Structure formats: C-alpha cells, structure tokens
Amino acid sequence: MLRIALIGCGAIGKTLLTYLDENPIAEVHVVLDRNVESSREFVSKLKRVRPEVTSDLKVLIESCPDIVVEAASPEAVREYVPLLVGKTRHIVIMSVSAFVDVDFFEQLLLRCRNAGTQLHVPSGAIGGVDLVKTHALHGLRKILLTTRKPPHALGLSGVSREEVLYEGSVVEAVRRYPRNVNIYATVVIASGLQLDKIWCRVVADPGVSMNVHEMEIESNLGKAFVRLENVPSELNPRTSKIAAYSLIRKITEIVDPVLDIGT
Numbered sequence: 001m002l003r004i005a006l007i008g009c010g011a012i013g014k015t016l017l018t019y020l021d022e023n024p025i026a027e028v029h030v031v032l033d034r035n036v037e038s039s040r041e042f043v044s045k046l047k048r049v050r051p052e053v054t055s056d057l058k059v060l061i062e063s064c065p066d067i068v069v070e071a072a073s074p075e076a077v078r079e080y081v082p083l084l085v086g087k088t089r090h091i092v093i094m095s096v097s098a099f100v101d102v103d104f105f106e107q108l109l110l111r112c113r114n115a116g117t118q119l120h121v122p123s124g125a126i127g128g129v130d131l132v133k134t135h136a137l138h139g140l141r142k143i144l145l146t147t148r149k150p151p152h153a154l155g156l157s158g159v160s161r162e163e164v165l166y167e168g169s170v171v172e173a174v175r176r177y178p179r180n181v182n183i184y185a186t187v188v189i190a191s192g193l194q195l196d197k198i199w200c201r202v203v204a205d206p207g208v209s210m211n212v213h214e215m216e217i218e219s220n221l222g223k224a225f226v227r228l229e230n231v232p233s234e235l236n237p238r239t240s241k242i243a244a245y246s247l248i249r250k251i252t253e254i255v256d257p258v259l260d261i262g263t
Helices: 010-020 035-043 057-062 072-085 096-100 102-115 128-137 172-177 182-190 241-255
Strands: 003-007 027-033 053-055 069-072 090-093 118-120 138-151 163-169 198-204 211-219 222-230
Touching: 003 010, 010 027, 010 035, 010 241, 027 057, 035 072, 053 057, 057 072, 069 072, 069 241, 072 090, 072 096, 072 102, 090 096, 090 241, 096 102, 096 172, 096 182, 102 118, 128 182, 128 211, 128 222, 138 182, 163 172, 172 182, 172 198, 182 198, 222 241
Parallel strands: 003 027, 003 069, 027 053, 069 090, 090 118, 138 198
Antiparallel strands: 138 211, 163 198, 211 222
C-alpha cells in the first residue's frame, strides 16, 4: 500500500484523511501542519490509521512517502515543494495558484524532470481541463473564466446585490484571491501558459448558494462552454467540496494507473 505524507490539515486534508480512513486504498503516515494540536485532535478520531503529526519537514521526508500531497497554501508550495523534489515519487499540488509565478513553475518542472519526481495537479473545482489542453494545441483564441460565489465565501458581508469584484488578467485575480480562484491557475497550466489568451471575472452574488464557475473556450477547433455549480465545503466555504474529491480521484489514479480516461 502506497505511503502518503500530507501537508495541510484544513478542509481538503481532513476530507482526504476521512476518506482514506474508510476506504484503504493508500495510507497517510505523516501530517505536516503548523497547527499541531488541532491536527492531532482531528487525527485522534481516525479509526484505522493515525498518522504522526508534525511541523517539521524533516520528519515528513524521513517517513519516505511514495506520494506527498500539498493541501495547505500557495506559500507552502513555495516553501516546501522544491525541497521535496527527489525525495518522493509523486507530488500532488492543490494550491495551484502558486504556479501563476511562471518562473517558479518552470524551474520546479525542470527539477522534477531531472530528479524523476512526477508532479500532479488535480482538476480541483473546475471541469473541462481536457478541453483546455486540447484546444490549446491548435490556435487557442480565448478563454473567459467567471467565478460567482456567495459574498461570505469571498470574505464579504453586507453585500445585497451582485457585485463584480474584479475583471481582468488571470495573474492579478489569483494575486487578489489566491484561495478562491485556484481553478484559474489550473486553466493557465492546461493552456500551456498562454496567459495573454485568458480573461476572468470574480463576482460576489448573494443570490447563489453554491460556488459557480463558468468557462468559455474558443480556438481553431471550435467553441466550448462549461458551467459548474459546486457545493461549498462544510469546513471552508471558500473551497468547493468537489476539490477534495478531485484529489482523492487523482490518488486513486496514482495507486492504479491502468486506465486513463482524461482529466
């Protein structure tokens, strides 16, 4: 059974731990989190495997994980992930917004290639990533991304009507809302870093109860439109519940890579 080390015991990390506790396809042996006491309290309630909780990256590395899952923050990606290259076979990144720093992303890819470490980016809260990758191969013209969330999920209160908070480049959107629009960075990567073709809008809408993402794609291959209405996580309304399950799906593919249907 593959050994997993988890960075981050927030909404996504807790969902992963709970799922693997009930469905033993792999085992988490170490959890790295700065809030050690809170993480230990959660881990103590698991029934099958209770991983070690630490704030020390050295302990994580010494556990010799087959897979390291980052589910903490863009800052954690920049701080920890470069140090893990070559120390594990697979690194799964959830805080994809760290990769809108293209120089950092390309340097990390090069290090992974040289070290034989495979980098994985689950689709998260967006769908149609396979469409983006395919359209990007032949005359990508534009991608328009619109995110619509309840105001409280964007850290706002007192919003009584729909309000466009931002409209413009994807890099600036991620800089302003790094924990709300991870999907934008996922689309950037899928497009082959064609940043000049991607435009986005972030909308606070008191009329919606779900996290809504829409994507319009146009290229020489045709047009596509994708709309998702995602249930917010009970543990963190900024995060769609489906994001954690896209991580679980990715881990199942790493565990048993026989069939590859698409992203």
